[in-house]
Amino acid sequence: MTAVRTDPVVSTPYGSVRGRYENGIAVFRGIPYAAPPFGPRRFRPPVPPEPWDGVRDAGAFGPTAPKPPYSEAFAQYLSDPVVPGDDCLNLNVWTPEPGRGARLPVLVWLHGGALTRGSSAVPVYDGQAFARDGVVLVSVNYRLGVEGYGLFPDTPANPGLRDQLAALEWVHRSIENFGGDPARVTLAGQSAGAISTGALLAAPQAQGLVRRAILQSGPPEAADRDKVRRMVRRMATRLKIPATAAAFAEVDPELLLRTQGEVGRLSSPVLGGPAFGIVVDGDLVPRDPLEALIDGDVARDVDLMAGWTRDEYRLWLVPGGLLERVDRLGPVALAGAMARCHTGHEIPRGYRTLHPEAGTADIVGQMVTDHLLRIPLHRLAEARPGTSYVYEFAWPSNLPGLGACHALELGFVFGTGDSPESVKLAGEGAPHELTEAMHGAWVRFAVEGDPGWEAWDASHPVRIFGDGGRDTVGSASTVYDPRHTVDTLNAAYDPRGTVRTPYTAYGPRDPEFALWDAEPTADLTPPESTPASAPPHGSPTRSTELRSVVRRLRLPGAVRRP
Secondary structure, eight states: OOOOOOOOEETTEEEEEEEEEETTTEEEEEEESSOSOOGGTTTOOOOOOOSSEEEESSSHHHHHHHHOOOHHHHHTTOOOOOOSOOOEEEEEEEESSSSTOOEEEEEOOOOOOEEEEEEETTTGOOOOOHHHOOOEEEEEOOOHHHHOOOOOTTTTHHHHHHHHHHHHHHHHHGGGGGEEEEEEEEEEEEHHHHHHHHHHHOOOOGTSOSSEEEESSSOOOOOOHHHHHHHHHHHHHHHTTTHHHHTTTTHHHHHHHHHHHHTTTTTTTTTTTTTOOOOOOSSSSOOHHHHHHHHHHHHTEEEEEEEEEEHHHTTTTTTTHHHHHHHHHHHOOOOOOOOHHHHOTHHHHHHHOOTTTTOOOHHHHHHIIIIIIIIIHHHHHHTTSEEEEEEOOOOSSSSSOOOOOTTTTHHHHOTTSSSHHHHHHSSSSHHHHHHHHHHHHHHHHHHHSSSOOOOOTOOOOOEEEESSSOOOTGGHHHHHHHHOHHHHHHTTTTTTOOOHHHHHHHHTTTHHHHHSSSSSOOOOOOOOOTTOOOOTTTTHHHHHHHHHHHHHSSSSSSSSOO
């Protein structure tokens, strides 16, 4: 007769927790790392949780931070479960060997969602595959939106980022009891989670807490303080209250969420608009994180891995038909892209030359993606040769129009591609061999600091996942042709859904990046599909022009903010 395995029990600094064994993996959910951030603690930095007596049950996900739901257009692709309750500063642990003797590598996961949505309860982020492969996975909830990133005169900035730091400190103190090694922590995030990872790498208070870091689809950056402050002031005007934390703390969280949604309805990663973000605060974020990591002394002993997807922008433009609308607007959309990127005609002209087959939406999307995401990550790798690794995820979704869009790689990273939540974005039949390659690279990096290809150097090696290429390092055939389209990418796949081995390309996006480094041309005659009336680089009319473009894109029938 088989003995029943008892539930695992582990002690933390605040009390013991009881998890569950699932498929041989010990799972602990909803462990508080800080006190509920409401009542007198609302909008304030996190404080430790109250200790508890006995054994606290950790069998279910804890409450998620207050957040608005995705719009209908985005909800068909993205899942974002809500768990009610105030105790939302919690985390989850998956481990193959609970106990102090194992000392396994640890991966701490910060979810994405534009700092306004998402949680550790999203099923795509299930940590069983990492634990199965010998990595302790920790996923974190943190405050979102105005609760986590509102900028007020009467409270410290960046409480959501301070939550993440508190979680990282909890890991450093507690993870050994769960089988982890506090000296081998990899901090990883996607999108807003990657932006947060970059900020924490540069934070003085986080030095020594991280051995390695993964930034997927998000660069280290600081938002403009005035932009975040305007977001708060617009909310205050609608609520008819002062723009202070004390006044906002008196507002019902649901009303605050509705107001936040109304004020931010025109926001888009591609088009810009009002949004929350991490700001320089003179304390946790003493300067712009990217600049601190490039030319400062912080985190110099931290190994880095950075990646992006080939068609990031398609997640933001395809839902609701915005991609087609951008194509129809043509010159107006290109003017908005130039305003968004603070550039003149020479950049879209260069992209048109490099990608003659691309439509306006693809030119706009790639321009903005390079400006906001790829070029900063490229600069970061350039500043840290020998210890940085770069990759591109190129497999196109089986759903129409999405291509290799933002967030598509996550089901492959976590080995959850067969889950209904991953299928919503990838479609049926995602290739298992690509999961093995992507997940395996992340595991190797967390374990050894080497994901399996060359570290960054003057040849600019980039590992390409899902492009149908071959592993022919050192030959001319490894050079990636940047003029691939979604159609040519689809043609590279076996119709049964299989995909060939990942390969290393050298400088695959160097032609695009070189455009941004070049001096502006004297001839400002606009390229085809670029408006002759578009003002030159640096014109003060660009912000007004961009607002006009966004309004035109958001006419009835266009997609709203996710």
